[in-house]
Amino acid sequence: xxxxxxxxxxxxxxxxxxxxxxxxxxxxYPVGIVLVEAVxxxxxxxxxxxxxxxxxxxxxxVFAQALDDPSVxxxxxxxYRLGLFGFTAYQALLSTIAAxxxxxxxxxxxxxxxxxxxxxxxSLTALPFVMPTILVAIGFVATFGESGVLVRAxxxxxxxxxxxxxxxxxxxxxxxxxxxxxxxxxTAASWEGVDAEMTETARSLGASPLRAFRDVVIxxxxxxxxxxxxxxxxxxxxxxxxxxALGGLSLxxxxxxxxxxxxxxxxxxxxxxxxxxxxxxxxxxYAYLRYEARQRATSAxxxxxxxxxxxPATKRRLFAWGYAVVAVVVFVVPIVSLLLSxxxxxxxxxLRNYRxxxxxxxxxxxxxxxxxxxxxxxxxxxxxxxxxxxxxGVFLAVVSTRQFRGRKxxxxxxxxxxxxxxxxxxxxxxxxFVFGTEAFGYRFTVTGAVAIVxxxxxxxxxxxxxxxxxxxxxxxxxxxxxARSLGASRARVMLDIELPLVVPAVLAGTAFAFAISIxxxxxxxxxxxxxxxxxxxVAIERFIGRRLGPATAMGVVLLVxxxxxxxxxxxLGEGSGFGG
Amino acid sequence: xxxxxLSGVRKAFADTVALDGVTFDIEEGEFFTLVGPSGCGKTxxxxxxxxxxxxxxxxxxxxxxxxxxxxxxxRDVGIVFQNYALFPHMSVRENVAYGLxxxxxxxxxxxxxxxxxxxxxVDLSGMGEREPDQLSxxxxxxxxxxxxxxxxxxxxxxxxxxxxxxxRLRETLRxxxxxxxxxxxxxxxxxxxDQEEALAISDRLAVMHDGGVEQVGTPREVYxxxxxxxxxxxxxxxxxxxxxxxGRDGGATAVAVDGTEFRIDDGLGDRSGGAGDRLTFCxxxxxxxxxxxxxxxxxAVDTAEFLGETTRYYAEWGDRTVVFRTPDAHGGDGLTxxxxxxxxxxx
Numbered sequence: 023x024x025x026x027x028x029x030x031x032x033x034x035x036x037x038x039x040x041x042x043x044x045x046x047x048x049x050x051y052p053v054g055i056v057l058v059e060a061v062x063x064x065x066x067x068x069x070x071x072x073x074x075x076x077x078x079x080x081x082x083x084v085f086a087q088a089l090d091d092p093s094v095x096x097x098x099x100x101x102y103r104l105g106l107f108g109f110t111a112y113q114a115l116l117s118t119i120a121a122x123x124x125x126x127x128x129x130x131x132x133x134x135x136x137x138x139x140x141x142x143x144x145s146l147t148a149l150p151f152v153m154p155t156i157l158v159a160i161g162f163v164a165t166f167g168e169s170g171v172l173v174r175a176x177x178x179x180x181x182x183x184x185x186x187x188x189x190x191x192x193x194x195x196x197x198x199x200x201x202x203x204x205x206x207x208x209t210a211a212s213w214e215g216v217d218a219e220m221t222e223t224a225r226s227l228g229a230s231p232l233r234a235f236r237d238v239v240i241x242x243x244x245x246x247x248x249x250x251x252x253x254x255x256x257x258x259x260x261x262x263x264x265x266x267a268l269g270g271l272s273l274x275x276x277x278x279x280x281x282x283x284x285x286x287x288x289x290x291x292x293x294x295x296x297x298x299x300x301x302x303x304x305x306x307x308y309a310y311l312r313y314e315a316r317q318r319a320t321s322a323x324x325x326x327x328x329x330x331x332x333x334p335a336t337k338r339r340l341f342a343w344g345y346a347v348v349a350v351v352v353f354v355v356p357i358v359s360l361l362l363s364x365x366x367x368x369x370x371x372x373l374r375n376y377r378x379x380x381x382x383x384x385x386x387x388x389x390x391x392x393x394x395x396x397x398x399x400x401x402x403x404x405x406x407x408x409x410x411x412x413x414x415g416v417f418l419a420v421v422s423t424r425q426f427r428g429r430k431x432x433x434x435x436x437x438x439x440x441x442x443x444x445x446x447x448x449x450x451x452x453x454x455f456v457f458g459t460e461a462f463g464y465r466f467t468v469t470g471a472v473a474i475v476x477x478x479x480x481x482x483x484x485x486x487x488x489x490x491x492x493x494x495x496x497x498x499x500x501x502x503x504x505a506r507s508l509g510a511s512r513a514r515v516m517l518d519i520e521l522p523l524v525v526p527a528v529l530a531g532t533a534f535a536f537a538i539s540i541x542x543x544x545x546x547x548x549x550x551x552x553x554x555x556x557x558x559x560v561a562i563e564r565f566i567g568r569r570l571g572p573a574t575a576m577g578v579v580l581l582v583x584x585x586x587x588x589x590x591x592x593x594l595g596e597g598s599g600f601g602g
Numbered sequence: 603x604x605x606x607x608l609s610g611v612r613k614a615f616a617d618t619v620a621l622d623g624v625t626f627d628i629e630e631g632e633f634f635t636l637v638g639p640s641g642c643g644k645t646x647x648x649x650x651x652x653x654x655x656x657x658x659x660x661x662x663x664x665x666x667x668x669x670x671x672x673x674x675x676x677r678d679v680g681i682v683f684q685n686y687a688l689f690p691h692m693s694v695r696e697n698v699a700y701g702l703x704x705x706x707x708x709x710x711x712x713x714x715x716x717x718x719x720x721x722x723x724v725d726l727s728g729m730g731e732r733e734p735d736q737l738s739x740x741x742x743x744x745x746x747x748x749x750x751x752x753x754x755x756x757x758x759x760x761x762x763x764x765x766x767x768x769x770r771l772r773e774t775l776r777x778x779x780x781x782x783x784x785x786x787x788x789x790x791x792x793x794x795x796d797q798e799e800a801l802a803i804s805d806r807l808a809v810m811h812d813g814g815v816e817q818v819g820t821p822r823e824v825y826x827x828x829x830x831x832x833x834x835x836x837x838x839x840x841x842x843x844x845x846x847x848x849g850r851d852g853g854a855t856a857v858a859v860d861g862t863e864f865r866i867d868d869g870l871g872d873r874s875g876g877a878g879d880r881l882t883f884c885x886x887x888x889x890x891x892x893x894x895x896x897x898x899x900x901x902a903v904d905t906a907e908f909l910g911e912t913t914r915y916y917a918e919w920g921d922r923t924v925v926f927r928t929p930d931a932h933g934g935d936g937l938t939x940x941x942x943x944x945x946x947x948x949x
Contacts (some may be wrong), residue, residue, distance in 0.1 A: 500687035503654055504746075506674040507681040508753060512810025518700070522691045 030513040041417050042432075048476040049439055052450025053300075059293035059453065072295045081295070083108040085097035107298070112277040113190060113265075117197030121254045122247065124198045124352065125205030127345040129243075132206060133213035135342055137331035144210070144546065145592045147203035151485075152534065155200070156559040159267035160566060162196050163187060169357040169570055193269050197258045199352055205250035208333025212246035213239070218326040232578065245316075252310045260303055260443045263543040263559070267566055271382035277445050277544070284449060284548055293453075296446045301547035307441035360581065364574040377576035382572070393576060395554065396561035399471075400540050400583075402596040403557060406475035407539035408480050412532050414479070415486020420516065422487065423495045425466050436487065439480045444544025447477050452548055470553040477545035482503040482538040486531035489591075493527035494520060526594040533594075605630040605789045606651065606757055611660035613646055613813075620646040622813045628806075631787040633780065637800035639836070643742070644793045647810070649757050653677045664756060675704065677757075680750030684762040686733040686742045688749075694721070695730035698749045705776035720748040723782055734780045739904040740771050747779065749913065751786065758783070758790040764799070776803055782828065797837045801825060816848060820948045831949050834884045839914075841887065841924045842949075847879045854943050860920055866946035883948045885941050890926035894940025902935040 044210040061067055079086040083105025089093040104112055132144055165172050166186035176183035179420045186192050216239055224234035269275075271282060276299045283292035331342055367374050379393040418436045421429065439447070455468035455476075468476075497520055521528075543559040550556040556564075558580050565573035606628040613621040621643045628634045636644035649655040651662060653674040661668050669677060680701070688697050698717045707716035721727050724744035734742060734924035743763055750758060760779070764772040780803050783790050793801050800807050801821040809816045809824060809832070817829040835842060845857035847862070854867035866883055901917035901924060912927045917937065926939060 498685065498687055500683040500685060501689060502684065503674070504681055504687040505653070505689070505700065506654075506747070507652055507677075507679050507759075508701030508749070509675045510700075511675055514704075519689055519691075519701075 030511050033513060037417050037419070040163070044195050045077060045436065045480075048410075048451075048580040049442075049480045050435075050448065051380045052447060052454045053442060055454045056293045056296050056300075056446055056450045059289060060152055060297035062291060072298075075291070075294050075298070079103055079105055081106045106274065106279055106295075109273075110259055110277075111274065112298075113193060113197075113273075114255050114261075116190070116194045117201065117258035117261075118251050118254045120194050120198035121201040121205055121258075122251055124348070126209060126247070126252065127341070128202065128206030128349065129209035129213055131331075131342050131345055134326065134329060135331045136328035144207070147207040147210075147594065150200050150203050151586055152537035152541070152584055152591065153200070153541065154537075154559055154580060154584060155261070155263040156267065156543045156562050157360075157541065157577055157580055157584070158196050158200055158356070159264050160266075160267060160562050160573055161360045162192060162199075163566055163570065164574050164577075165356045165359040166192055167570065169363075171362055172355070187268050188270060188272065190269075190273060193261075193265055193273060196264045196268055196350070197254070197261060199356065200264070201250075201254035203249065204253060205351075205421075208250045208253075209243055212243055215326050216242050216326070221326065226487075244245055245313075249310070249314055252306070252313065256303060256306050256310060259306070260299070261565065262443065262445055267563055268374035277443060281447070281548065282443050284452075285551065289449070289453060292449060296449055297309050298441075300442055300446055303443065304441045311437075357581070360574050363570060364578045368566045375571035378569075379575055380573045391556055391561050391564050393561060393572065396556050396558050397577070397579065399555055400557040400559075401544075403471070403475050403478055403555075404415060404536050404539040407478040408532055408535055410475070410479035411483040411535040411539075412528070414530060415483035415531055415535070416490050416521075418483070419487045419490035419494055420520075422491045426497055426504055437484055440484055443551055444477065444542060444546075445548065446483060447480055448545030448548035451477055451545065456549065470549045471553040473549045474546055474555055474557075477549060478539040478542050479535075481542055481545070483532040483536035485538060486528075489531035489534060490524055490527045493524040497523055530594040532588035533587040537584050537591075540583050540587070605632070606645070606791070607661075607663040608651070609661055609663075609664075611647070611650060611657045611662065613643075613650060613655060614658045617840060620813055620941055621650070621656065621657070624810075624813075624815055624816060626788060626808050626818050628791065630789055633783055633790045633792065633803065633805040635792045635794060635800045635804035635807040636810055637794055637797055637807055637837075638816075642810040643813040644795075644810050645761055646813075648791060648793045651757065652679050652681055652759055655792070662831065678753075678755045679757045679759055680753065680755035681759045681761065682743070682746045682750050682763045684765055686734075686739075686746040686763075687743055688742055690734055692734075694726065694732050694734065694737070694745050697734065697745055698730075698752050700749065700792050701753040707752075708754040716752060717748075720752050723785075724748045725778070739767050740775060743767065743775065744778075747782070751782075751788070754788075756789065758788045760790065760792045762793055762795070763794070765794070772799075779803070801837070809837060811836070826883070827947060831882060831884075834947070834949055839887050840884045840927055841890065841926075842882055842884045844880065844882055847877050847881060849877050855948075857883070860922075862899055864946070865943040866897075866948065867943040868947050883946045884949060885946050887925045887927040889941050889945035890924065890939045891941065892926075892928060892930065892932060893938055894942070896940055896943060897946075898938050898940040900936060900938050903933050903937060904934065906931075 044107050061069060061072065063071060075081050077086050077089055083103040084094060084098065085108075086105060087098075087103065102108075103420060128147075132147075164170055168174065168185040168187075170185070170187075173183045173185060221234050224238045225231070229237060243449065259275075260277060261275060262281070265273060265275045266278050266281065269278070271278065272281065276295055280292045280296050280299070283289070283295065331339065364375050364565060365371055365373065379397075381392050382390075403601050405596050418432070422433050422436075451468075451473040456473050457469055465597055501519060506512070510518060540557075541559060542557070543563070546557050547560050547563065550560050558576055562576050562580070565576065607626075609625045611621055611624040612619070624643070624647055636647055638644050646655060650657050650865065653672060653676075656670070661670060662692060663669065665679065689700065692700065695717055698720055699713055702716060707713055717730065718727070721730055724747055726744055726748065727874065729737070729741065729745075734745065737745065743766075744766075745807040746763070763779070764775055767775065792800075792803065801824075802813070804821055806818065806820050807824060808818045811832045817824055817833045819827075824833060824837055828837060828840075831842060833847045834840045843859045843864075845859045848856040848858050848863060850856070851865060854865045857864055857866060866882050868883075899919055901919045903915050903917045904923070905916045908918075911929075913931065914925060914927050915932060917924050917939070918928065919939075924939070
């Protein structure tokens with residue numbers, strides 16, 4: 023009895039130490055390396071690189087120019103040079119506006135109309151959380167690219183059309199595809215929380231329907247819209263795979279340029295840029311979390327009645343039908359194009375592309391990507407990620423529901439990976455472990471595969487935590503107290519009562535972690551360079567320009583795996599933790 | 603020696619003082635109730651006994667031993683919460699057996715025997731394989747009771763266990779709980795906001811108000827001899843009168859309420875003080891009788907509530923409202939009420 027008690031007492035601190043050590047090794051140390059490299063040249067600490075970047079119009083556009091010659095602000099008005107950072111922010115802003123324009127009508131339709139499949143569509147709006155960005159890219163290439171479905175369709179009716187890819191517009195549209203559902207989801211949830219009686223009171227006091235909407239509904243929706251907008255801006259600012267695949271270097275954002283510098287072995291500039299971007303995204307994420315924490319989910323005493331979507335044409339219905347057409351074009355067509363492209367060739371219907379995935383295995387040269395290897399790598403890394411991310415995520419969820427000093431700090435540290443891009447983590451792991459690190463007189467090196475699993479685990483465990491923590495804190499406190507009063511120790515209550523009750527949430531978190539790992543592109547592409555540890559997303563990116571057919575076939579494989587994960591999350595989970 | 607003692611217990615949270623100077627003793631095998639309005643500190647007191655809250659000051663003793671720092675799982679208590687808190691992923695039988703993981707069943711019984719015995723005790727024989735969500739509220743409450751009793755705790759703690767049930771079921775269960783408590787002779791602390799329930803079920807009760815204990819006594823003592831104005835008006839209905847002492851008349855005291863003179867005699871002699879002092883006394887609604895021959899005053903009936911075996915009347919007396927109860931029908935102005943001097947109680 024005594025011994026087990028002591029073991030129980032020690033188990034939590036021991037787990038805490040192990041978790042923090044893993045976090046330090048897989049996340050804080052690599053990110054630290056990037057920070058240090060940003061301010062160290064040839065072993066000497068200096069801000070020279072930072073200053074150089076800040077003064078370079080290529081990076082900071084008109085701000086850098088103004089440091090030398092302030093008059094440029096007047097002279098070049100309004101045609102400012104944006105620079106890399108300016109362009110990144112500019113495209114993120116455009117993407118945010120586009121996502122709002124596309125998402126708000128969706129929120130309206132979801133919140134105020136009734137139609138068959140509404141609930142399914144509503145849960146599908148959470149899909150972007152698990153949808154790999156590279157899948158969006160390949161879907162858009164399959165629709166809007168040179169041999170994309172839309173371009174071919176336009177040509178077949180005699181319109182002159184060429185590729186839409188490689189334009190800012192297509193990047194913005196892809197970001198909107200990705201983020202508009204989030205805005206629709208968060209806003210619809212808030213909309214459904216607006217009590218019908220509030221609007222009715224405003225109407226009874228003499229306000230017209232439109233006036234009541236403006237005075238009563240919109241102010242209550244604004245926080246949700248802002249939350250979604252901030253999230254979209256952060257995602258778009260840090261966007262990598264979509265910009266790389268759809269824009270290339272001519273439309274490079276900071277992330278893409280960092281990747282470009284890494285592939286040119288210019289690690290100094292890469293680290294400096296990555297650090298600057300990281301500081302910016304950390305600040306934005308902090309602002310987002312602060313703002314989100316202030317929101318309080320309300321549920322209406324009586325939600326407004328829904329309008330049946332099917333029925334005689336009214337102004338409202340016409341609007342909703344119009345939006346449905348737009349939504350089908352933007353959201354459904356890329357997915358359908360992906361499926362279509364994967365089973366068509368010059369000769370019509372074919373399974374050639376899928377056969378290629380298997381046959382290429384035997385015929386590929388050593389330096390070429392073998393599709394089947396990519397699939398098995400993805401699955402192996404996914405399994406490895408689960409082994410680390412699930413225990414870690416569950417443990418941190420337990421920690422976050424306990425009251426003790428220093429909890430806030432652990433909470434914040436453990437959620438930090440949300441705000442740091444995969445490119446930064448990948449760069450740090452590459453420099454720190456794959457190239458080797460010296461400690462205790464030995465040189466430690468880690469293979470790309472292990473580093474990839476570490477990077478995936480870092481990206482995945484916060485989702486486990488965000489699924490399990492609400493489930494744990496949702497358990498009635500008196501259930502725990504009953505168990506304790508019956509003689510169970512704290513650790514025993516956790517094992518007997520709490521963990522069994524959150525099994526669905528743990529499974530959802532597991533599916534989430536797997537989906538994140540399978541779809542991870544940013545750090546994988548850096549860590550897999552030159553090696554044989556490439557995954558499906560990396561293979562898709564390699565194939566995208568050259569072999570659209572196989573790329574779409576692999577995209578379909580990825581889509582299927584992601585969809586299965588999504589169904590599990592949707593059935594069992596508490597959601598991503600991002601509103602809705 | 604008392605089985606359970608609280609002395610000078612104070613509990614301060616970040617911004618409020620929940621308990622201050624809570625002191626009482628509970629005898630072994632006693633059914634002891636904490637009653638008071640919501641926010642009075644009764645649940646905090648129960649949680650302090652359970653070890654779910656630790657007192658800021660003061661001591662809690664089990665069988666004479668200070669239990670400060672002893673965690674809940676090491677105190678021999680069984681708790682039943684208002685929402686039953688059954689483990690939803692375990693069957694009824696597993697729920698009841700859970701505490702036997704940590705304590706031997708009493709009298710050399712096996713776990714199975716013990717669980718079967720307890721399910722019988724709460725009239726749930728044959729329900730062992732059910733899941734909690736297949737049971738009615740009353741059945742769930744009995745499972746929670748069986749679970750709390752299974753390890754044969756020294757103290758049974760019941761936190762408003764009936765308040766989620768409808769009135770009729772509550773009365774049935776009240777009798778059942780009382781019967782089981784008497785059979786097992788387990789020291790029991792019962793928390794309720796319902797003073798009627800407290801009077802009906804308790805051996806003794808503590809009336810709590812604003813984090814303190816107002817009065818401890820048997821139901822009859824508390825009802826008939828309330829110690830404070832709060833107890834007088836919280837337990838049962840009451841008419842409270844502010845009065846000035848006019849003089850003494852043998853054992854009785856002559857007092858004036860807004861110029862009307864009354865004789866009161868609660869058998870406590872000089873507690874009423876000397877002439878010119880102010881005091882408050884109370885008279886129960888059932889002790890105000892129509893057409894009485896002492897302490898008469900004239901009222902006008904304002905509202906009548908027919909309750910079945912009796913009718914409750916609210917009547918105007920000057921600018922006061924008095925409440926009285928009688929089986930007879932009355933109405934209108936000019937009704938004469940009165941009361942026996944011995945039925946008045948000085949607070």
